Each structure stands twice: as structure tokens, then as C-alpha cells.
Amino acid sequence: MTTKTRPGNAERLGRWLGGLWRGFMRQERGVSGWLIARGMPAGSATALLWIVKLAVLGALLYAAFWIALLLVFVVAAAWTAGQTSTDREDEHSFTTLETLRKKPGYDPNLYNDTSHEMYEED
Structure with a gap:
């Protein structure tokens, strides 16, 4: 009897996300080293990278806001369409x-x- 189990979906997803994170950090260290090699102080390179990260986060939040607002309007329109009376017997x-x-x-x-x-x- 073997006790070896196969990794589940959650473990595979975690490993995949961890690999993405490690790759991102590796690229960030490379960019930081490249900036420092070009003569930028280490503190300024770190600050610049943080500014870029915050700008990307802001853009993602901006896009998420408009998508959420669009979703609210779609749900409101669907709810309003569902609330309209289909009793048109009096009219015709x-x-x-x-x-x-x-x-x-x-x-x-x-x-x-x-x-x-x-x-x-x-």
C-alpha cells in the first residue's frame, strides 16, 4: 500500500501563483540592479519601483471600479425589467x-x- 498522494488543485494553484510571484520579484530585482548600474541611487530606484507598483494598482482599481459600476447598472436594469408588470389585460x-x-x-x-x-x- 502506497501513501503517496497526488497534489490537489489548490496545491497546484498555490505553486503556480508562488512561481509567478518569484518570477515577478526576480524581474524587479533585475530592474532595480539595472537602474543602479545606470547611476541611480538605490533609494531612488526602490522609490521608483514602488511608484510604478502603486500606479499599476491604481489602474487596476480604476478598471475594477468601472466594471463594478457597469455590473450594478446591468443588475439594476435586469431587476427593473423583472419588476415590470406583464398584466396588460386592462390595456387591450x-x-x-x-x-x-x-x-x-x-x-x-x-x-x-x-x-x-x-x-x-x-
Whole structure:
């Protein structure tokens, strides 16, 4: 019986993210060393890298804000569309002859209202 287990998805994701982080830190050290080799003081190189990191973070937060706002509008529009009444029976309901007779300009010949006193047979 073997006790060797395979790594799960969470462990694989953690290792992948750790590799990305290590690669990013390696690149950052390379850029810092390149700036220092070009004559920039070490403190200024570190400050410049922090400024770049904060600018990237700000851009990501800006994009996330607009995406979230767009999502709020989509959810609000969907909620509003779901709240509209689909009861349109009153709007297009059939009327009775009594209601039609009370309207001005009623012509019994148009409605084949044979019980009306003004109905004329052709």
C-alpha cells in the first residue's frame, strides 16, 4: 500500500501563483540592479519601483471600479425589467356593447349591433 498522494488543485494553484510571484520579484530585482548600474541611487530606484507598483494598482482599481459600476447598472436594469408588470389585460381588453354605446361617435352598423335602435340593415 502506497501513501503517496497526488497534489490537489489548490496545491497546484498555490505553486503556480508562488512561481509567478518569484518570477515577478526576480524581474524587479533585475530592474532595480539595472537602474543602479545606470547611476541611480538605490533609494531612488526602490522609490521608483514602488511608484510604478502603486500606479499599476491604481489602474487596476480604476478598471475594477468601472466594471463594478457597469455590473450594478446591468443588475439594476435586469431587476427593473423583472419588476415590470406583464398584466396588460386592462390595456387591450375587449369592451362591452354598453361601454361602446356611451362613447361619442358610436355607429351601431360598424359593430353589427342589431339590438340598437339606430341599426340599419343593408
